[in-house]
Amino acid sequence: MAGPASGADTVATVVVSSGSLGMSSAATSASLGVVYPGTVAAVTLHGITVTDNRAGTAGWGASVLLMDFTGDATGARLSAAGATYTPTAATTTGTVSVTASPPTDPTTPRIVQTATCVTGNNTATWDASLTLHVPNEAIADAYTATLTYSVS
Template identity: 45%
Template sequence: MRARILSAAAVAAVLAMTQPGLAVADEADDPSTTVTFVVTSGALSLSVPAFASLGSGAPGTTISSPIGPCTVTDDRALLSASWTVTAAETDFAHGTQTIPASDATYTVGSVTTTGTITVTPTNVTLSNAAQTVLTGTAGVGDNTATWDPTVSVNVPASAVGGLYTGTLTQSVS
């Protein structure tokens, strides 16, 4: 019996020296276990429609339509997250005819959120340069914001009939 007690004590001493994180509990102590885990984090992303048709209208009128839902997904799992969505528009072209981007507006409309995020929309007159259209602040954990912006184009009275195409580039950072 005495040999067993000495052997157990020797094993405990060797374990304590070779594995410092492994403590041998005294019989009088309440044993405890440190438990850890990692909360994973993802990315910040923006999804937008690939195509939108505003419809048609005569020269001198305004052509306007929602372009479809846009969604910011913030899976970074931060304590105080913020992000900014920008929009830039190329000039609208039909062959050699153009309607400048500045003849168009971007109206955010209502924004639906999930999680904890404070969202501030900004309606803009579009241009070739990126402009802030939505900001998210005070985000906690994962969150989303979804909106369906309306793009309106004031068609000049001098516009020539035909299909005009431009590219709306939205990004989040």
């Protein structure tokens, strides 16, 4: 009987690279409409997305911060303290569990979506309602504010 032929082994390797954690909002501007003092202005913000390409298991939290509204012509201010940010449940890809926060006052950075049970790359996309109570003493003007998103 002949013995087995001798062979050689090949060691195969692969390096799985990691990317970044980022956030984007679909709209660069949004109008809360034309309202009168003492009423509520509102807008639905669509397509807010977190992209996690870190290829890991760490979760993340997405936050929002709304600055006061400033009148374009008068410089008058509408306090962002009268605002509410309400996120919807996120649509996800990859292995991740994302939980939306209840409606929140966005005048200090607030976590609005939290990701847990992460494995590998994932995305989460949601919509949100932004409402602003316009006080009775508001001055007629067009007001502008910045809503800043961040993720960590």
